[in-house]
Amino acid sequence: MMDEPILHGIRVIELASGIAGPAAGLQLSEAGAEVIRVETPAMAWDAGSVLFSVLNRGKQRLALDLDTPAGRAALAGLIEGADVLLHDLAPGQAAALGLDDAALATANPRLVVSAVGSWPRRHPLAAAPPRETLVLARLGLLDEQPGHRPGPVFVRMPFAGWLAAWFCATGVLARLIARRRDGRGGAAHTSLAQAALAPMSMHWSRAQHPTPAFAKGLSKGTPIPLHRCADGAWVHVHYSPDQAPWMAQALAGMGPDAVAAENAKYPPSHVAPNFGANKAIMAFRPAGDWVRHFWEHDVAAQVAAPFGAVYASAQARANDYVVAVEDPGRGRVWQPGPAYLTQPPPCVRGPLRSLEPASPPGTRSAPPAVSAQPGARKALPPLAGMKVLDLGAYLAGPFATMLLADLGAEVIKVEPPAGDAMRRLERVFAGTQRGKLGVALKLGEAGAQEALEALVRWADVVHHNIRLPAARKLGVDHAALSRINPALVFCHISSYGPKGEQKDWPGFDQLMQAACGWEIECGGQGNPPMWLRFGVGDYLAALSSVFAVLLAHYRRLDTGAGQMVASSLLGATLLTVAEAVMLPDGGITPVERLDAAQTGLSPDHRLYLCADGWLAVAAFDAQERTAMSRLAGELADEREAWFGAQPRERALAALRGAGVPAEPVLESQGEAFLDDPDCAAAGLHASYRHAVYGELEQVGGYWDFGDLPLRLDRAPPALGEHSAQVWAQLGLGPAQVAALEREGLTVLMQASTGNP
Known part of the structure; x- marks a missing residue:
């Protein structure tokens, strides 16, 4: 049992084209599931591409014509013995083939079915074909991305498809976990629209009583520190580089008047107060020199690299984010590997296999029934009963734990008494925090240790994205916490992966987009590179970490043993480079290029x-x-x-x-989205009472589990809002809590003001 892949014994039938369904099937396959991919004549439009060969590697491929009785009968036979069905059919198409939820529940009550369509199944556009560009256009997201010209621009990175793949895979796992409790399968649907809205959780929200910081939000016109260097290459710097010696010396040499004059050429930047001066100074040295200097002085920076160059990265190879695969047509090529780590680890299961004839080689009887646990009659969220301790900050860690809360887990967020670093960007912060109980605790202090240990003993899962050297100093690394609670699933999100020279380096989504080639591709041919504003690396890393957590929890249900799992910004973003592979001679296969007009x-x-x-x-x-x-x-x-x-x-x-x-291509849709009754009816809105903002409206659910609810009823916490409640729940007496507060180790929110 311990050595078998985590999803060993799970059979998945995949009937989907494009990115989302096949990429979800790939994740399940490399976690150990048997994936049988069904291909119909109508799905031939993307077969033969490099992306197709990566997403469908290792899967059994069967040719079925679902327009014939024999093809439909063969598919029905496969579904009868399956645990999971993935498809991208619109509701009407599914019903015509007998693949609607009701028919499938009758044919195989234990079947988990995940449809990844264009829009949620309760939305009027649910019958539209799953074409990402069209979904982004209708939502108004093409207008949310800055461009080199006025107006909406084409978004080159198919981020919604990749996010939808992870939502599909995590939804399936959550439903498999619920199946063990309830004794039945059911829906685990998502859509390109829901996935595309995930990054908009930072931007599209509305408060009854907004503070000035909340009302301001984060403008798409904010200047991005992506600077051209002396050799013509571009470097993306995150946060201010002013303390790096070369930059500090150059700023001093310019003098305050010249610095102010350069800065005045651009709007103010919330990450780089000397944005204009930095840009002017960086033009005098080559990009590689700047990046080496910045890294030596703990300034996060990355060259905007050509698409596919990351395959040669020693850091990526050290973490198996890049793997060699014997491709039948191209020879030994380098492809993206699994983006996360569990025990046992995920495993590439070979190259793209040949398409087999319509008759499947061998059948499987229906999976054995699972008895529901006593008292499990009430419809509960998939992860009801799971307890999660969130020690993370910024985006990737908190968004991951918010998703676990949406799925029904009880999540306690811990932040310093001074507040999470992201609270200054209030709308962004709120977009990653709903569903959590908020506690303030100063980690790393002897006086806070008893409270920390109580939290860890309570938890089933600990999740954070604190750089590991700092985590060890604070006593929140895996070794320290597993001594307190050996059954913990401990999840860490890093920037560059848990191994290699850069394992402890700081990093951000912007740098991963640069390293993986997306900034060059998003700029358009002949143009300067552009950062995709949607912060997709953070969201991809968050989702891959949720997938890893659920795999570890699924294994723990059998063994009782905890483990450490990991994901990273680099691994999750590198997976999206699957449009190209590195050939045996080091060349990169070509990809479609965005035109200069960004159309x-x-x-x-x-x-x-x-x-x-x-x-x-x-x-x-x-x-x-x-x-x-x-x-x-x-x-x-x-x-x-x-x-x-x-x-x-x-x-x-x-x-x-x-x-x-x-x-x-709709424009200026933030308010219109929140006012749209069709989006509300489709579950794309959530609203709740916030301690400071009053009624708060945000992006809603990312899944549709049919008969099982999501939990979308708790607003993001104010600082220290639930400290008193949680300390009492964990058994800390009034004197202990008073001592914590007196020593500045916790804060308790005043109910009358919403402030500590």
């Missing part, structure tokens, strides 16, 4: 400007592309003229009438 990747997949606004088109298969050509011409100039000559709604009606997937 798209091809005439069939781009934004077009109509007479009164932008419109997005995503024509992927041959029939759609042919229809597009007949309607608007084949040449780019012809198409731009066709779109530009008519209002958007008329162009949209013509495209839809011809069967070409398209959506309007």
